[in-house]
Amino acid sequence: MKSKVLSMFLVTLMAASIAGVAFAHWSDVVYIDGTVEMGELIVGWLDIKMCGDNEDTFDPVKEVAEPECWLDVEETSVHHDPPQTVYKVLYIVVHNAYPQYRAYCKVDLKNAGTIPAHIVGLSITDPDGVLTIEPDPADPTHYEIMKDVDGDGDLEAIINLYIYKQETGAPLVCNQLDPCTDEPVDIVLEFKQEAEECHTYRFVIEILAVQWNKAYLFP
């Protein structure tokens, strides 16, 4: 019995020493601590400088129609100090419009983020589906808003829409907007003879901006 206990002890000791040989080794480590702070891409309307019309050019001058503009859906950059708030939606409502009436809105489009933005697209759609909007191939700042008013199958232009950079008159698309810079923009609505009385026309302009280094994906 005694010899069994002794041999068991010896075996355990041997096993432990073998295990010791296997596990007892030195190791060392070095660490890498990486922190990544992502930037932000926010392009929005900063403010409305002016909203007006051409009624003061008519003779006699009358106050008939009235454009109304406001901003909605705010977004605030967290990176700016102090924080910069811009708005995603610019509403333009023209009341009591008539042919030869011209309404305009002067607004600032701002890159409130930290990444340069490239304006790659501008699309105009009618959410009600009654209007057809086509860009003017001769003038990239001009879009024709059309409708088959008389039902003859042909589209008639009812509103001319112009959207361009205030300073140069160049189109918005294909422009870069660096962080913290804003671009004064003019939006002009020109009502044509074919526009129908007592009708409400609605259209949505969507300006698409992407990070500048991906602009090549939008030729």
Place this chain on the structure above:
Amino acid sequence: MRKKMLALPIVLVLAVSLFGLAYAHWSDMVYIDSTVEMGSLTLAFDYVEPPQCVEYYKDPNTGALVPGEWLGKDVGNCCATRLELIEDVHTGKLGYKLLCINVTNAYPQYFVHTTFIVHNIGTIPIHLVDFIIWDPTGQLDFMWISPPPASPALGLFYKDFNGNQAYDAGEEIINVKLVNFVCTQLDPCNSTKGEIDIDFKQPAEECHTYRFMAMLVGVQWNKAYMYP
């Protein structure tokens, strides 16, 4: 009885004399004075040459990486610094235990390459056996696509947006490429230069801060076989 009494002292005398014979002999000794000076196994980021962060963008026409940022703008920033200075007690050599890589204002398709040197400042050869990378905040998961010892080793951090506990396409946040570390032996006083490259993918979230930790593990070279 008297005979017995006589025999007892004789036996005692005999026994004592026998013992005396056993102990009373010349003796001499030799000594072994042994001193073991253990070596040191110390892996560190190089003290002399600082790490370097370089920005790149991918040329859409050629697919090649070009130093700088698209159209020469200065948007993102990166820097790499060493922290936690150490000194190996045996060699007196200096090094750093921690390398910090800081990237600010990052955006998709921003490439940051960080080159750095790891140095064996101890006295025992080191075999680099593993590179463990993780997100200490727990918001990202990491998986190897081509794990070390492949060089370059490729992996990615992803965010489990849909919560299915697995990576799905469209969840990648940061690509990680590791060049020239794992399975390298570093003899004492030797160093090796490698790099860790990261680039940001489209699903990376704006205004977020991502953090990752990486651990380069080295063991004594003669035990490297335990890390197949």
